[in-house]
Amino acid sequence: PELGLTIGGEIPTEQLELLIAATERGPWYLDLLDSRTRELVDHQLLEGMLSVGIRASAYAAIRADEELVGVLSIASMAEDAAAVLAGRLGSVQDLAHLAGAVIRNQAITYNRTNALRTEIEEIIATSAFTCVFQPILDLQSGKTRWYEALTRFADGTPPDIRFAAAREAGVEERLEEATARAALDAAADLPADMALSLNFSPAAILGGVLERIGDPGRPVVVEITEHARTADYATLRKTLGKLPWATVAVDDAGAGYASLRHILELKPQYVKLDIGLVHEVDVDPARAAMVAGVRHFADVTGTRLVAEGIETEAQAAALRELGVELGQGYLFGRPGPLQ
Structure with missing residues (x-):
């Protein structure tokens, strides 16, 4: 719900493959999806997961300074998948909090480095x-x-x-x-x-x-x-x-x-x-x-x-x-x- 996704429609095969990859490897694959696919992601992702044997999945938001920067996912192929995930969701949420802190520190370093690079490139370009x-x-x-x-x-x-x-x-x-x-x-x-x-x-x-x-x-x-x-x-x-x-x-x-x-x-x-x-x-x-x-x-x-x-x-x-x-x-x- 935090991603604003709805159910319905059909997704092209290549987009469905990206959705399955997102389930298996991480939420950054979702950046490759077109807007239409984003609207259909819940329904079709469920079908995609079932097709590779995943019975249930759960998600925890990753936030840095209150901004949503990613989603940490966990999935199970067990017959009692829902119970398995329910027992681990707390740990997933804790890990998401930790990931948010790490990403925040990385973002601070990246932003500082990028700002310095931009400043010095301007100095070089203008012979300042x-x-x-x-x-x-x-x-x-x-x-x-x-x-x-x-x-x-x-x-x-x-x-x-x-x-x-x-x-x-x-x-x-x-x-x-x-x-x-x-x-x-x-x-x-x-x-x-x-x-x-x-x-x-x-x-x-x-x-x-x-x-x-x-x-x-x-x-x-x-x-x-x-x-x-x-x-x-x-x-x-x-x-x-x-x-x-x-x-x-x-x-x-x-x-x-x-x-x-x-x-x-x-x-x-x-x-x-x-x-x-x-x-x-x-x-x-x-x-x-x-x-x-x-x-x-x-x-x-x-x-x-x-x-x-x-x-x-x-x-x-x-x-x-x-x-x-x-x-x-x-x-x-x-x-x-x-x-």
Whole structure:
């Protein structure tokens, strides 16, 4: 009765088969029925059930936030089918309540993910972001070696939050590709031998983003983001090894386990020291010792260090003393348009 169904008429064979499937497999099959069949479902479903040996069936409504979202059915082929079902109907109703709670939680997750996906697809479609650039300098000579491209979103959302949302919505790879292409376009007037640093997650690289972008006509430092782990380092190494125009940097070394694993597995040309190690490196012996340890690793493996987040000349002097070759930070230039 809650579905508003009545009795009478005839149903085509293919529709009757769907009704039988609904009895055997679940109420979602009813979505495939035409409106005429829906009006006749009670009478003909009974005939369909009898034809396959089902003597009786019972139903319990599945509700999520008071909205009818499905029907849980139970059927019996026993001679005393009605009595069998009567003894189990309470359990079926309890299960329907549980199913409603599960569906509600799934719906909340789906709606959130779908809303995030729609929002980010709109950002990509309208290019609702800009590219800014920050120089990476030789700490001894002060010469700019390359620029890192960074993204700023029009609504002011911090980049780490926006990219995390894209990852949750399953569109991080598309957003990374869109921002990388925009950065390459914005850097078109740089000398062709000036490298550009672009950030990519392992998932985007394994998904073929670098191959789709192709040779950009300038060297590119591919920064592997720290937050993302991967189990397929062999394929990641192979993919990066096929790109003669790309070198590899691991971002935020010292910030977490993922970056250390990236360093060991990928053997990058550059390791970027996390800002947490750089700040107070001039006054904190523990931080200085940590940087010295990473520099020793770099010397042994042929890796070059880049210190992020340098804000004072004292920090820069301490890093030079510790043997760090390259650096970036507000001391040398804030992220902004290319001049």
